[in-house]
Amino acid sequence: MLRVIKALLGIALIMVGPMLIVITVDDTVFLKNILLRIIGGLCVLLGVHLLHRQFHPNSYTSKPTSSK
Numbered sequence: 001m002l003r004v005i006k007a008l009l010g011i012a013l014i015m016v017g018p019m020l021i022v023i024t025v026d027d028t029v030f031l032k033n034i035l036l037r038i039i040g041g042l043c044v045l046l047g048v049h050l051l052h053r054q055f056h057p058n059s060y061t062s063k064p065t066s067s068k
Helices: 002-022 030-055
Strands: none
Touching (some): 002 030
């Protein structure tokens, strides 16, 4: 059940991220626009990371190193 919740959260973040990137508050509020774009980009990256971790869990396990 937790796996489904994390997957839905990842999908939601991927869908909300581009909306935050596209939103422009006002041309005079330049810093808010940049902050929204940064938050949107981070939402997309976090969503992709969550989904990748859900469907490829073996790539996040540590492999034993061989000592020669």
